[in-house]
Amino acid sequence: MPQGGSAQPPALFRRELSEEGWQPAISEADTWPFLPSHHSKLLAGTGIGGFAKSPRRAIIVDTMTDELLRKIREELQTPIESERQVVYLLVEVRKLLERESKLREYPLLVFACDWVVHAKLSGSSAHGIVKLFDKYQGNLETGTEVSQATYEKLSDYLNFETFRKPFKAFLEDFGLPIDLCEDDGSWRRFFRHYVAVISDCSLKIEQRAPPAAQNVYLPKYTDEVVVRLENTREGKADGSVKILVQWHWTSLVTKEPRHETSYFVIPAPPAEPPKP
Numbered sequence: 001m002p003q004g005g006s007a008q009p010p011a012l013f014r015r016e017l018s019e020e021g022w023q024p025a026i027s028e029a030d031t032w033p034f035l036p037s038h039h040s041k042l043l044a045g046t047g048i049g050g051f052a053k054s055p056r057r058a059i060i061v062d063t064m065t066d067e068l069l070r071k072i073r074e075e076l077q078t079p080i081e082s083e084r085q086v087v088y089l090l091v092e093v094r095k096l097l098e099r100e101s102k103l104r105e106y107p108l109l110v111f112a113c114d115w116v117v118h119a120k121l122s123g124s125s126a127h128g129i130v131k132l133f134d135k136y137q138g139n140l141e142t143g144t145e146v147s148q149a150t151y152e153k154l155s156d157y158l159n160f161e162t163f164r165k166p167f168k169a170f171l172e173d174f175g176l177p178i179d180l181c182e183d184d185g186s187w188r189r190f191f192r193h194y195v196a197v198i199s200d201c202s203l204k205i206e207q208r209a210p211p212a213a214q215n216v217y218l219p220k221y222t223d224e225v226v227v228r229l230e231n232t233r234e235g236k237a238d239g240s241v242k243i244l245v246q247w248h249w250t251s252l253v254t255k256e257p258r259h260e261t262s263y264f265v266i267p268a269p270p271a272e273p274p275k276p
Contacts (some may be wrong), residue, residue, distance in 0.1 A: 065246040069174065076177045078267060080190040083197045087116050090194075093170065100120040102173075114196045126203040129157055129216065130225050133249050134205075137221035141253060158247060158262045160191055185267040188243075195229045195245050197216060202226045222249040222258075230261070239268025 006141045074087045094113035097103050103110050111125035132153055139146045146154075168181035180186050204224040205217065231244040243266060248259045 065096065065099055068092055068099065069176070072096065072174075073176055076171075080186070080193060082178070083193045085195055086190065086193045090116050093148055096174070097170070106166050106170055108162055109170055112163045112167070112194075115201060116194070118201060120202045120204055122204045122206045127205050130203050130205045130219065130223060131201075132157065133225050133247070134219040134221050134223070137249065137251055140258075141221060141251065154260075158245075158260060162192075164191075180269065185269070187270065188264050188266040190231070191264070192232070192241070192243055194229060195243075199228045200226050212225055219252065221252055223252060225249045241266040 024062050026180060033170065036048075071092050072089065072156060075092070078085070080086060080089075090113040096108065097106060097110060105124055111121070111123070114123075115121060132150065135150060136146060136154055138144075140149075162246050164187060168178055170176075171178045171181060180190055202224050203226070207218060207223060226248050228246050229243065230246045233242040243264050245262045245264065246259045250257050
């Protein structure tokens with residue numbers, strides 16, 4: 001024990017006392033079963049993962065990050081069956097991104113996390129979605145053809161693929177299970193509860209800037225969009241569920257409501273293995 005009677009500090013890895021203080025005592029046999037990329041900065045100099053060994057490098061342990069990872073991992077390993085689970089999972093994901101200073105690396109994932117805890121969003125990501133619907137509504141009202149690029153972007157939003165892709169990248173980055181985003185059935189079961197949480201929580205372009213302002217987008221055809229889980233049909237013979245998801249907006253020109261509908265079939269969850 002160091003002079004003064006101080007106790008050994010808590011650490012993720014075992015440490016040994018030397019003349020220079022507490023030093024890591026780690027061998028290749030002590031490695032974790034996974035090595036997330038964000039931990040590489042903590043393990044530099046320990047001899048793990050191909051880094052050069054240096055007995056003078058101490059390991060910095062971020063207990064809050066490890067606790068967030070533990071919570072997220074546990075939730076990912078549990079079947080998503082409720083809105084509560086979706087909110088809890090995404091709140092923890094959002095906290096981890098902020099903790100690790102990765103908010104700018106995953107703007108669409110941050111937006112998706114924010115959506116579950118706000119009644120209205122009007123930031124840059126929300127603006128991007130509303131602008132897409134504004135242009136689409138403009139095509140409808142002027143009778144011009146919708147470009148392939150606009151249609152593909154719109155389709156990705158309607159199917160929430162713009163959320164799924166960065167979510168999977170985030171999970172891979174942090175060494176977390178990717179089954180939720182990799183498996184269509186798991187994703188759609190999660191997605192069903194996600195849409196239920198964000199239903200009627202609007203995305204809006206606030207028209208506060210004067211028309212003469214530069215680099216300010218002013219919508220012409222619609223300035224607000226909401227998503228709704230309109231219908232679910234359960235009880236099919238194969239155990240699957242059909243859900244209808246609608247994006248709603250109102251024309252600023254004609255004042256008429258519009259919507260686009262996406263249909264999803266959620267397969268029955270895998271059967272539990274028989275108990276021994």
